[in-house]
Each structure stands twice: as C-alpha cells, then as structure tokens.
Amino acid sequence: MRVQNISVDRVGDASRLSAEVVFETSLLGTKNVFYEIPAQYESMWDKSGYSFYGASLLLAMKYKEAIHIETPITSEIALKLDILQKTFASWYPNEFSVVPVEWTPAEECAVSRKRKRAIFFSSGVDSLHTVFRVKNFKEYAYPDDEIFLLPVVGMDFRPERADLVSALHHYTTDVTRWYNWKSLPVCTNVHWDLLSEDHVSWGSAAHVAALASVANALANGFDCVYLGSSGHVNRLTPWGSTLTLDHLWATGTLELFHVGSECERLDKIREMSASPELVKNIRCCYYSETSNPPNCGYCEKCLRTLCALEAINQRHLVSDSFPPIGYEKLCSLVAKTEIPLRLLHDWGTIGTALEEAQEKTKLAEAVRHALKMAPRMSFEKRVTKFFHKDISSYKYRGFPLLMISSGVRRSVSGSAFPIASRNRCAFIFKRKGP
Ligand SMILES: [Zn+2]
Numbered sequence: 134m135r136v137q138n139i140s141v142d143r144v145g146d147a148s149r150l151s152a153e154v155v156f157e158t159s160l161l162g163t164k165n166v167f168y169e170i171p172a173q174y175e176s177m178w179d180k181s182g183y184s185f186y187g188a189s190l191l192l193a194m195k196y197k198e199a200i201h202i203e204t205p206i207t208s209e210i211a212l213k214l215d216i217l218q219k220t221f222a223s224w225y226p227n228e229f230s231v232v233p234v235e236w237t238p239a240e241e242c243a244v245s246r247k248r249k250r251a252i253f254f255s256s257g258v259d260s261l262h263t264v265f266r267v268k269n270f271k272e273y274a275y276p277d278d279e280i281f282l283l284p285v286v287g288m289d290f291r292p293e294r295a296d297l298v299s300a301l302h303h304y305t306t307d308v309t310r311w312y313n314w315k316s317l318p319v320c321t322n323v324h325w326d327l328l329s330e331d332h333v334s335w336g337s338a339a340h341v342a343a344l345a346s347v348a349n350a351l352a353n354g355f356d357c358v359y360l361g362s363s364g365h366v367n368r369l370t371p372w373g374s375t376l377t378l379d380h381l382w383a384t385g386t387l388e389l390f391h392v393g394s395e396c397e398r399l400d401k402i403r404e405m406s407a408s409p410e411l412v413k414n415i416r417c418c419y420y421s422e423t424s425n426p427p428n429c430g431y432c433e434k435c436l437r438t439l440c441a442l443e444a445i446n447q448r449h450l451v452s453d454s455f456p457p458i459g460y461e462k463l464c465s466l467v468a469k470t471e472i473p474l475r476l477l478h479d480w481g482t483i484g485t486a487l488e489e490a491q492e493k494t495k496l497a498e499a500v501r502h503a504l505k506m507a508p509r510m511s512f513e514k515r516v517t518k519f520f521h522k523d524i525s526s527y528k529y530r531g532f533p534l535l536m537i538s539s540g541v542r543r544s545v546s547g548s549a550f551p552i553a554s555r556n557r558c559a560f561i562f563k564r565k566g567p
Contacts, residue, residue, distance in 0.1 A: 260361045365394060
C-alpha cells in the first residue's frame with residue numbers, strides 16, 4: 134500500500150486535500166480520498182501524506198499489504214504505527230495481521246506552536262462534555278489559544294443528508310457564538326469510500342483512524358485536537374477509541390487528546406448540567422429521520438440519555454431536542470429496550486442513580502428489567518446470526534452460554550447494578566457446565 138499524487142485544489146469555496154491510496158496486491162485497487170475545508174484555512178493542510186497512511190493502516194493490515202511510506206517519518210511515528218498494528222492484530226487476530234512498514238527516517242525538527250486547538254464536534258454527549266471541559270478547565274488550553282470546533286461531515290452521516298449537515302452546522306454555530314470560538318467545518322469521504330463497513334468494522338476498529346486522519350490532515354493548523362471518550366477507563370476492551378490508543382493515531386506533528394474517559398456517561402451529563410445550554414443541544418441519535426427534533430427518543434442511546442437526565446432531574450432541558458414522551462411511556466420503552474452487553478455497566482450506573490433519586494422507582498425497575506434481559510437478548514441475536522434462525526419465540530432454558538466471551542462475563546459480574554446482573558450471571562454459570 135502506498136500514497137501518491139497528494140494535491141491541494143480549490144473546489145468552489147472549499148480547499149480540498151486529496152491523494153490516491155494504492156493497494157497493489159488486493160482487489161481494492163486505487164482509492165481517491167479527500168478532505169475539504171473552507172478555502173480561507175488552506176494554510177492548515179499538512180501535505181506530507183501522514184493522514185492518508187494513518188487512514189489506510191487497518192485496510193493494509195486486513196488485506197496483508199506491506200506499507201511503503203515515501204515521506205520520511207520520525208522514529209516516534211514508526212513506533213506508533215508498530216504499536217497500533219500489534220494491538221489491533223492481537224485484539225482481532227482473525228481480521229488483522231501485522232504487515233511490514235518500509236520507511237526512511239526524517240530529521241527531528243522543532244515544531245512551532247500554532248496557538249490553536251480544536252475539538253471534534255458532533256453535538257453528542259461526549260463531544261459536548263469535551264466542549265464543557267475545554268471551556269471551563271484552564272488546564273486544557275493556554276489563555277491565548279484560539280479554540281475551533283471541527284464538525285466533520287461524512288463521519289456519522291453521509292454528506293447527501295442536507296438536513297443533518299445543516300443541523301450540525303447550526304449547533305456548531307450556536308456553541309462558537311456563545312463561547313467566542315471559531316468553527317472549521319470539514320467534509321471527507323474517508324469513511325464511505327475508504328473505511329466502509331464492507332471492509333472494516335466502524336465502531337470496534339476504524340472510527341478513530343478516520344477522525345485522526347482528519348486531525349493529521351490539519352496538522353499545520355493546530356497544536357492539539359481533542360476527542361471525546363466513548364467508554365470508561367475501568368472497562369478498556371477492544372474498541373476503536375480508547376484512552377490507551379487514541380493518542381497513537383496522531384501520526385503527524387499535532388497531539389490527539391482523549392477527553393473524559395474517567396467519567397461515566399451519567400457523570401458527563403451531570404457535569405455539563407452546569408451549562409444548561411450544552412445539555413439542550415444534545416444530539417445523540419443515529420436513527421432520527423428528521424433534524425427536528427434531532428433525537429428519535431426510542432433507540433437505546435436516546436433512552437440511555439433520557440434515563441440519565443431523569444436520574445439528575447434535568448430532562449426538562451431537552452424538551453425541544455427529544456419528542457415528548459411521558460414518564461410512564463418512558464418506563465415501558467426502557468423495560469423493552471435491548472441493551473448491548475458492552476453497555477451493561479453504563480446502564481447499571483444509571484439504574485443505581487435512579488434508585489437513589491426520589492420518585493424514580495418505576496424507571497429504576499424498568500432499567501433493572503432491561504438489564505436482566507440483556508444477556509438473553511444478546512444470546513438470541515448471536516444464535517440467530519449463527520444458525521440464520523430466529524429463536525426469540527422458542528421456550529428454552531439452560532442453553533450453555535459459551536458464546537458469551539469472558540470479557541462480557543466480567544462486565545456482567547462487575548456491574549454496579551448487582552440485583553439484576555449477579556442473579557443473571559449465576560444463572561449463566563449454573564447452566565454452563567455439562
Ligand atoms: Zn434515537
């Protein structure tokens with residue numbers, strides 16, 4: 134795999150950094166990858182090609198292609214690529230292999246300070262919490278640093294969704310206006326045309342590779358780019374974005390900083406409630422068909438967010454950004470929701486907070502019920518996928534849950550919501566033996 138024809142061109146009012154990524158031995162052929170920003174910021178482009186190599190690393194590993202890096206790189210960057218490769222190959226041995234990297238050493242040179250920092254911005258809970266931190270904690274930036282928000286079109290949704298693009302820019306403008314920051318909208322095809330789900334899993338592997346490639350492409354403009362965490366540091370499991378790996382994706386001259394992994398989602402929302410304007414702007418949903426309201430209110434992520442807001446008595450803040458759902462209706466939706474096993478602890482924390490809150494008993498019970506059902510639902514889904522047969526209507530008791538990994542069993546038994554999970558876990562172990 135190599136990168137060629139790196140160029141910067143004008144496309145209307147935008148400046149486009151593009152290159153061809155050539156996969157020489159697999160069927161992938163040549164992929165054209167681009168990033169676009171407003172032309173006034175054209176000087177921010179890093180034309181070294183680091184961004185394209187980082188973006189393509191997982192594909193080279195997947196299709197066992199040696200990587201030829203023609204631009205000289207520092208030994209630090211070579212080391213980062215080596216650690217990333219070995220980590221992903223050990224996490225997903227059936228999917229990724231360590232491949233040789235051919236590189237020539239660059240001279241170490243002092244990097245001048247840009248006095249600019251940026252935050253990846255999607256208006257979800259993690260990115261809004263990062264905004265809150267950078268705004269309110271002086272450790273995150275020097276007083277004379279300019280702060281930019283980076284809304285990236287082409288990551289969570291396709292550029293053709295004009296309503297979502299305009300809503301994202303609208304939310305970004307709100308925050309930049311309140312805090313006197315700047316916005317640098319980015320558009321890229323790195324997700325859809327390079328790291329598509331056909332080749333590599335977006336959530337469990339590729340999404341930070343794609344985001345980091347955007348940051349690396351802008352390495353002439355920023356000292357540091359902040360990225361909101363999506364998981365707690367106590368539960369580091371194989372996932373695209375983790376505290377331990379994210380900074381390694383900064384293969385250019387800037388730093389990539391992972392923010393908030395010491396907080397549960399509930400803690401983030403509680404912390405942000407000191408700035409109600411941020412909570413009002415939460416856009417956490419992937420399924421909403423409209424931008425008004427931007428959250429469907431029915432998917433697992435929307436329900437988790439609404440329950441967290443209920444636990445801290447702040448649901449009234451999001452009355453414009455979620456559909457109106459009464460308390461009773463919310464309880465019945467939560468009881469039926471399918472909780473992914475990797476989110477048991479997150480939900481458990483919210484369930485405990487609801488138990489401790491006043492007059493939230495019914496919602497706490499609904500969360501407990503959903504937690505109890507989660508391992509079974511997950512098991513049914515796996516069996517359905519494996520045998521291509523829906524078994525959800527079958528009466529069964531005592532299937533050996535061998536398909537649930539030890540990591541998942543650990544997360545079940547370690548849940549902060551023990552009433553549901555420990556009973557369930559006992560059931561799993563009881564049934565597992567011959
Ligand atoms: Zn939703």
